[in-house]
Amino acid sequence: MVEIAKPVAIPKTRKPGTLHSFFALKFHEGDEDKAKVEAIEKALNKAGITITLMARDVEKWGKAEIPKGKTLMTDYAFPAMRRCDCNIIEFSEKGVGLGINAGYCYAIGKPIFVIAKTGSDISTTISNLATKVIFYDSPDDLIRPFKQIVTDFNLLKVNNELRKHIETVVFPEYEKNEPAHSLSHIKYVIDRSFKFAQDVPDINYNIVYVVAAYHDIGHHIDPKRHEIVSAKIMQKDKKLSDFFSGDELRTIREAIEDHRASSDHEPRSIYGKIVSTADRNNNIEACLERSYFYGKRLHPEYSDDELFNRAYKHLKLKFGENGYAKFFFKDEEYKKFLVDIRKLLSDKKKFLERQRSYIRSIETKKHS
Numbered sequence: 001m002v003e004i005a006k007p008v009a010i011p012k013t014r015k016p017g018t019l020h021s022f023f024a025l026k027f028h029e030g031d032e033d034k035a036k037v038e039a040i041e042k043a044l045n046k047a048g049i050t051i052t053l054m055a056r057d058v059e060k061w062g063k064a065e066i067p068k069g070k071t072l073m074t075d076y077a078f079p080a081m082r083r084c085d086c087n088i089i090e091f092s093e094k095g096v097g098l099g100i101n102a103g104y105c106y107a108i109g110k111p112i113f114v115i116a117k118t119g120s121d122i123s124t125t126i127s128n129l130a131t132k133v134i135f136y137d138s139p140d141d142l143i144r145p146f147k148q149i150v151t152d153f154n155l156l157k158v159n160n161e162l163r164k165h166i167e168t169v170v171f172p173e174y175e176k177n178e179p180a181h182s183l184s185h186i187k188y189v190i191d192r193s194f195k196f197a198q199d200v201p202d203i204n205y206n207i208v209y210v211v212a213a214y215h216d217i218g219h220h221i222d223p224k225r226h227e228i229v230s231a232k233i234m235q236k237d238k239k240l241s242d243f244f245s246g247d248e249l250r251t252i253r254e255a256i257e258d259h260r261a262s263s264d265h266e267p268r269s270i271y272g273k274i275v276s277t278a279d280r281n282n283n284i285e286a287c288l289e290r291s292y293f294y295g296k297r298l299h300p301e302y303s304d305d306e307l308f309n310r311a312y313k314h315l316k317l318k319f320g321e322n323g324y325a326k327f328f329f330k331d332e333e334y335k336k337f338l339v340d341i342r343k344l345l346s347d348k349k350k351f352l353e354r355q356r357s358y359i360r361s362i363e364t365k366k367h368s
Helices: 032-046 071-084 095-108 123-128 141-158 160-176 183-197 203-215 223-236 238-242 244-258 268-279 282-298 304-319 333-346 348-367
Strands: 019-025 050-052 086-090 112-116 132-136
Touching: 019 032, 019 071, 019 141, 019 304, 032 050, 032 141, 050 123, 050 333, 071 095, 095 123, 095 282, 112 123, 112 141, 141 183, 141 203, 141 333, 160 183, 160 203, 160 238, 183 203, 183 244, 183 268, 203 268, 223 244, 223 282, 238 244, 238 268, 244 268, 282 304, 282 333, 282 348, 304 333, 304 348, 333 348
Parallel strands: 019 050, 019 086, 086 112, 112 132
Antiparallel strands: none
């Protein structure tokens, strides 16, 4: 009895540091392609990427038939491409189907990674559609570049020219901020923002990126009103009008203004909720460090003991049982963090001892 082809099941969620990709290459009769795919898949798995392959997962290497009235491309491949994070095309040998594959993924905004044996002829059309072209001699040559792709994947959803502008014009401004609101914090918020954005249908990653990138830029000017100052600085960036409409720029401004945990109102858009949530620490050590150095900037005249006591009061107000820190997305890491920090805050003596010890270790590293 002939097996009937069925749509492939692709999980909706991914483990941290992994991607699921559609995979395509020009096929031939026999086992040569099967062995080739297995070798490439092994390398991609090491990089954190699992794949869906029509010939294997739908057609079962020729043992399953496509039902009458259906086609492999429109009824099986296209839906799978939409559910995958990206598209990897092995283009050592050209094929019409590979061009259709690339064109469809480009049209729906899926990143396309073209891989090919060194020396292969990659057409100008495919090169222009591809997010990146990677040549290799052996499958293991793919591990390193795809590990980097997994790490940087969310940034690939942002317009390349916009990203260059932010990195060259905006990021250097964070050198003016104290450590708690430095560039390392901004990159942390960007990463977390992308994580939450993945759960929002039709989200604009360019907007998410710019809100996260700008949200603390004015902190060195006025810490207590930095959300307003940061929004005004963003509005002066005329280059942004190359990428956003007037309505989108207003949404960005409002989201920056709304991001503070101590705000007296809920963010006016999903973008404000994303960045506001991403801005909350989920690491005790980061809280100990940020609260100390932020307090030191506000009150340079305070002794360390006064700064530690100020940090305790601040963190209890923010993360205590009835704390003002708002959270708009589910996050298991944050739930665990709340349990841990509330336990620490329940004993003021232990909190002060831990912060004192941690800050001393930081200062020691600076001077070693």
